[in-house]
Amino acid sequence: MRIRRALALSAALTVLAVGLPAASAFSADGKEDCKNVTNGGSQSDPQCFWMADPAEALDIVRFWAKDDGAKLKEAGEYPVGWIDCTVEACSAEGEGDGEAHGEGDPAPEGYQDDNTPPTCQTAGETCSVSPEEIAAAAKTAAGQAIAAAAASKMRVWVDTELLDDYQAGTAAFAAAVRKVAALAAQPGVVGIRFTSQLGYNGAVKTAEEMNAFVTAAATALHTAAPGKKLGVHTVVPSFGCGANDPCAAEMAKKYPLLSPEHIEPLLTSGSVDQLALDSGLLQSAYATWKITPEQAQRNQWSKVKSLAWDTLAQIAAEDAGLAGKDASPLTAEQAAAATQARIATPLKDGAATVNLWTRWQDTSGATYRVMGAGLAATPTWDQLTKLQPLQRRLSTMYSPASPEVGIAQDVKKLSEVFSQVYVTD
Numbered sequence: 001m002r003i004r005r006a007l008a009l010s011a012a013l014t015v016l017a018v019g020l021p022a023a024s025a026f027s028a029d030g031k032e033d034c035k036n037v038t039n040g041g042s043q044s045d046p047q048c049f050w051m052a053d054p055a056e057a058l059d060i061v062r063f064w065a066k067d068d069g070a071k072l073k074e075a076g077e078y079p080v081g082w083i084d085c086t087v088e089a090c091s092a093e094g095e096g097d098g099e100a101h102g103e104g105d106p107a108p109e110g111y112q113d114d115n116t117p118p119t120c121q122t123a124g125e126t127c128s129v130s131p132e133e134i135a136a137a138a139k140t141a142a143g144q145a146i147a148a149a150a151a152s153k154m155r156v157w158v159d160t161e162l163l164d165d166y167q168a169g170t171a172a173f174a175a176a177v178r179k180v181a182a183l184a185a186q187p188g189v190v191g192i193r194f195t196s197q198l199g200y201n202g203a204v205k206t207a208e209e210m211n212a213f214v215t216a217a218a219t220a221l222h223t224a225a226p227g228k229k230l231g232v233h234t235v236v237p238s239f240g241c242g243a244n245d246p247c248a249a250e251m252a253k254k255y256p257l258l259s260p261e262h263i264e265p266l267l268t269s270g271s272v273d274q275l276a277l278d279s280g281l282l283q284s285a286y287a288t289w290k291i292t293p294e295q296a297q298r299n300q301w302s303k304v305k306s307l308a309w310d311t312l313a314q315i316a317a318e319d320a321g322l323a324g325k326d327a328s329p330l331t332a333e334q335a336a337a338a339t340q341a342r343i344a345t346p347l348k349d350g351a352a353t354v355n356l357w358t359r360w361q362d363t364s365g366a367t368y369r370v371m372g373a374g375l376a377a378t379p380t381w382d383q384l385t386k387l388q389p390l391q392r393r394l395s396t397m398y399s400p401a402s403p404e405v406g407i408a409q410d411v412k413k414l415s416e417v418f419s420q421v422y423v424t425d
Helices: 002-015 020-029 033-038 054-074 131-138 141-151 163-168 170-184 207-224 237-241 245-254 260-268 293-306 332-349 379-385 388-393 407-414
Strands: 155-159 189-195 229-234 274-278 314-319 353-356 359-361 367-369 394-398 420-424
Touching: 131 141, 131 170, 141 155, 141 170, 141 407, 141 420, 155 170, 155 394, 163 170, 163 207, 170 189, 170 207, 189 207, 189 274, 207 229, 207 260, 237 245, 237 293, 260 274, 293 332, 314 332, 332 353, 332 379, 332 388, 359 394, 388 394, 394 407
Parallel strands: 155 189, 155 420, 189 229, 229 274, 274 314, 314 353, 353 394, 394 420
Antiparallel strands: 359 367
16 A cells, blocks of 8 residues: 555656655745746746646645545546447448458458559649659759768758749749659658748748748648648847847837747747747847847747747757858867857757758858868868767758769768758759
8 A cells, every 4th residue: 555655646746747856946935936936027038837836736645645545546547438349349330341450451342542642633733742753853963962861861851942932823832842842752851941031031021921921831831742841941030139128129120020929820830840040140130239149049049948939849040150251260269169159059048959051152152161172171070070969959951053072972971960951952
């Protein structure tokens, strides 16, 4: 009976999400300690809530443990409604054939499965891609990069921009979605990022237009590429302000589409599985209010956690600051400090992953790299190779249209540091 009491006590505490050491640790501050510690004084501050405070939890445990667990003994098993067709007759109504079937048994009479993807019923409609389209996509530069990444045991996202095609009309949008879906069907692909700089670059003018695009893209991709995660890239400028109201007011005026109120519905709707928050503004946009880049970054992730966005989607940090024109100019000491600030700190503060841009070209044609030309090592790259314990949380972008040496060689080199790659189509 002592064992039973101990098990009942343990189970009750587990269900209540209250641990005895935690209750003891907080007991000095009283029942409101959770709120006091996290300073939940305003909507913008981090807040937490007890399912039951420690005193209430103890009362609940005593109730169920009283009289040697009499209340637990009286409680009946919750009805689950299962029917065992091997013991009692199953109804012929509803789904199935009324017979019990085990794994490996022959399919019921009349069952057909020719593995043929559904065909579009309406011209221009987006639907599952054909095997021929998938095979053709594998031969493209993006398809080759995906194959190389999969061979290097990297997770792959297809990185594309569907907003222009969406705005171009139904036919263009349907064709673009099918192209992306064919790439997403390649082995190793886990997701599709279908837009970048959403709401920042002026391509959409209203929150309604932004929401309509994301909804349409998510719906089309869920149909054409079922099972793939979907992601977007943007920034929420007011997050860097923290509790500085003048800063937040200015950011809301300057970036009206990028308020938390406009971005959060994209997460709650189920349209987005991953949201990447760009780190570019954090470096200089808040100096007017004497907010340092480090403070702005902490403010951003504090806001993410206080709004519980990390429970709605995977929230990633995106950073291009380690690269320099032609090659990263950082010394070994500078690279160590930069990787701490731009990788380790965001991960500690709440980012699920960090996506680093290691190579890209600007509008003038200049190339920015973390490595040198021809995949040459730099102090910054050497520092990144030391972050192996964080590798599962590191990802990068790769454009196979302009390889540094060759697609296979480039991807193999990136896999030394990154576990995930976004392949631009």
